Amino acid sequence: MPADMNDYFKKRKPGSSSGNTDGGNTNNFESPFNGMGGGKTFGLLIVIGILLALFVMFKPFTIINSGEVGIKVNMGKFESKPLHAGLHFFIPIIQEIIPVNIKSRMIVYSNRSGGAFSDLQRKSYSGQNYEGGVKYNPAITVKDKRNLNVSIDIAVQYKLKPQSAPQVFATIGAGWEDKIINSKVRKVVRNVLGQFSAEEMAERRGEINQLIEANIRKEVELQPDQPVELLAVDLRNINLPAQVQEQINQVQMAKQQKQKAEIDAKRRAAEAEGIAAKNRIEAQGEADKIRIKAEAQARANKLISDSLTPKLIQLEQIKTQAKFNEALRVNTDAQIFLTPGGAVPNIWVDAKEKARQATATQQ
Numbered sequence: 001m002p003a004d005m006n007d008y009f010k011k012r013k014p015g016s017s018s019g020n021t022d023g024g025n026t027n028n029f030e031s032p033f034n035g036m037g038g039g040k041t042f043g044l045l046i047v048i049g050i051l052l053a054l055f056v057m058f059k060p061f062t063i064i065n066s067g068e069v070g071i072k073v074n075m076g077k078f079e080s081k082p083l084h085a086g087l088h089f090f091i092p093i094i095q096e097i098i099p100v101n102i103k104s105r106m107i108v109y110s111n112r113s114g115g116a117f118s119d120l121q122r123k124s125y126s127g128q129n130y131e132g133g134v135k136y137n138p139a140i141t142v143k144d145k146r147n148l149n150v151s152i153d154i155a156v157q158y159k160l161k162p163q164s165a166p167q168v169f170a171t172i173g174a175g176w177e178d179k180i181i182n183s184k185v186r187k188v189v190r191n192v193l194g195q196f197s198a199e200e201m202a203e204r205r206g207e208i209n210q211l212i213e214a215n216i217r218k219e220v221e222l223q224p225d226q227p228v229e230l231l232a233v234d235l236r237n238i239n240l241p242a243q244v245q246e247q248i249n250q251v252q253m254a255k256q257q258k259q260k261a262e263i264d265a266k267r268r269a270a271e272a273e274g275i276a277a278k279n280r281i282e283a284q285g286e287a288d289k290i291r292i293k294a295e296a297q298a299r300a301n302k303l304i305s306d307s308l309t310p311k312l313i314q315l316e317q318i319k320t321q322a323k324f325n326e327a328l329r330v331n332t333d334a335q336i337f338l339t340p341g342g343a344v345p346n347i348w349v350d351a352k353e354k355a356r357q358a359t360a361t362q363q
Contacts, residue, residue: 067103078170110153111139142193151239157231164227184219198244209235
């Protein structure tokens with residue numbers, strides 16, 4: 001048998017000096033590998049096809065998306081340098097690349113009733129992985145300083161630092177959020193709220209929120225290399241026992257009524273003060289009016305007094321005497337009383353009128 005099948009088929013070509021004949025007819029069979037460049041080329045194509053199949057099967061590459069980093073694992077050992085967004089290759093079986101989300105994430109602690117939970121929230125409660133960057137946990141139950149149960153709704157926002165991702169997964173694992181965030185939040189909330197009574201919680205909510213955030217931040221920053229950045233803590237609701245809430249409502253209602261009474265009293269006092277001020281202004285105005293009038297009269301009198309001279313007085317007396325003289329011509333029975341030491345009459349008495357009255361009396 002020939003060593004090379006191609007050589008064998010070449011010998012079977014038409015016109016060849018050797019080969020088998022049947023009844024004088026030449027065998028025209030031709031090698032199927034001649035059109036493919038020979039057997040070596042065909043073998044190379046087979047190898048390439050096998051490699052492509054293996055490439056697709058094992059998929060020795062991964063794409064790291066924006067908002068993620070990749071952690072390369074070499075035979076179980078984590079590389080310390082994270083892989084950033086882009087296409088990255090690895091050796092299957094020997095190496096692995098784990099995509100890690102470094103976007104902002106949130107844990108919400110809250111209780112809902114009935115159908116208030118979405119599918120995402122129910123999955124979170126059932127212990128499945130974070131979806132959409134949010135995980136929902138039951139509200140945190142704490143005891144106040146009087147040992148009353150209080151339920152707290154709170155949301156904590158945070159994110160994993162990219163450079164810390166490999167170390168976190170190497171030392172803590174994929175459950176790092178429960179260990180670094182969840183456990184710390186529950187511990188801090190219980191410690192802080194245990195210092196207050198239920199009534200104080202309702203009145204000092206802002207102060208409590210600041211204390212919780214400061215203490216959670218402190219706990220998170222105590223982690224080696226500070227792998228997590230705390231973004232925000234939002235104390236959403238403090239669910240008090242029903243009897244305590246009722247007492248608080250009554251106290252607040254009493255305070256509101258007291259404030260309303262104080263406001264009404266201040267309003268009435270302001271109105272009374274306004275009326276008094278108005279009366280004072282009016283009285284002062286009247287007094288000023290009288291004073292101004294008196295001052296004007298005094299000035300007028302002074303002007304008159306300053307304008308009177310002996311000659312002017314004598315002239316006025318002459319004018320007055322002339323008027324009396326004219327009157328005496330008409331009423332000759334009139335009685336005239338003269339001022340002491342002067343010629344100007346002071347009282348005028350009509351004698352005729354007295355005579356008529358006397359006649360009437362006699363009749």
